[in-house]
Amino acid sequence: MAVLASDQRDVLERGPQHMYLFVNTAGAGPIGYPMTGIFEREALWFTTYRAAAKVRHLLADSRVCCLFAPPATDEVTDSILSVRGHAVPSNDTSAFSAPRTDSPLEVPAEIREKVVDRLDTGKRLVFRMQIEAASSLPVDPAKEGLRCRVPISR
C-alpha cells in the first residue's frame, strides 16, 4: 500500500512548502522549526546550516515529524498533512541548486544565491527524509477539549 494517499501527494507536489519540522532533543522533548521542504523523487528534502542546533539533534535522533499547515494567522478549515520518517544527511544538493518558479514564497535572489554558495562551501547541509507514514489530521476547535495555558514573556 502506498504511504501517501493521492490528496496527501497533491499537497506535497505543490512545490517548495512551508512546514513545521519537529525533531527530538536529548531528554527535553521535541523542538519545532519552521522550514521549507521540497518533495522530489519520493522524498522530502530540506537544508539548514551545518552549525544549527537542529543538525545536532538530527544526527543524534533522525526521527522527524513534519506538519504542513497554513500561516498561524489563518483559520484552519480543513485537515492538515502530517508526515514522519527518518531524516539523514545527503550529498545531493540538486533540490536547492536551481531557482524555483513553483515556490509560493518569493525568496529574494540574493538569499537563494547565498543558500547555493553555503551548500557549495559546505556551510549548509541537506537532509533527505524518506516518508514512512502520513496522516491527514482533522483540525476542529469543537473537539479541542483540553486547554493548555502558556505564559509568554521575553
Added chain:
Amino acid sequence: MPRTDISLTSTELDEFLGECRTAAVAVQGDDGWPIATIGHISAQSGAITIGVELDSPIGAALQAGAHACLVADTWPSYAGIRGVIVRGQAEPRTSAPDTDVHLTVQRLISFDFSKAT
C-alpha cells in the same frame, strides 16, 4: 561582526500572538517519535491558551506532564516572516479555572525577518 537581533519585542510579541489563530504543538509520543498537531489559540495579556483534543496522544501527554513545543509563524513575504517557538514542560491541574494544563516555559525564541534587512 555581531549578529543582528531579529527577535520580537514584548509589544511585538503580544501583537503577533494576538493576530494568530493557530499554533503547532508537539510532544514525544509513546513510541519515541515526535508527534504534532495544530490547535487553535487565544491570546490573553501575557499568555496564550491552546486547545488540544482531550483524548488524543498529545492531550494525554500534556496531562501527564510531557515536555512540549509550540510553534507559530506567518510568511506573507520573505521579509515578512515572523514567528515564535516556545518550549516547556506541562503541568496538569492548574488553578486557573479555564485551563487544564499549564506549560512552564523553559525557552522562547522569536523572529522577525524584516529586522534582518
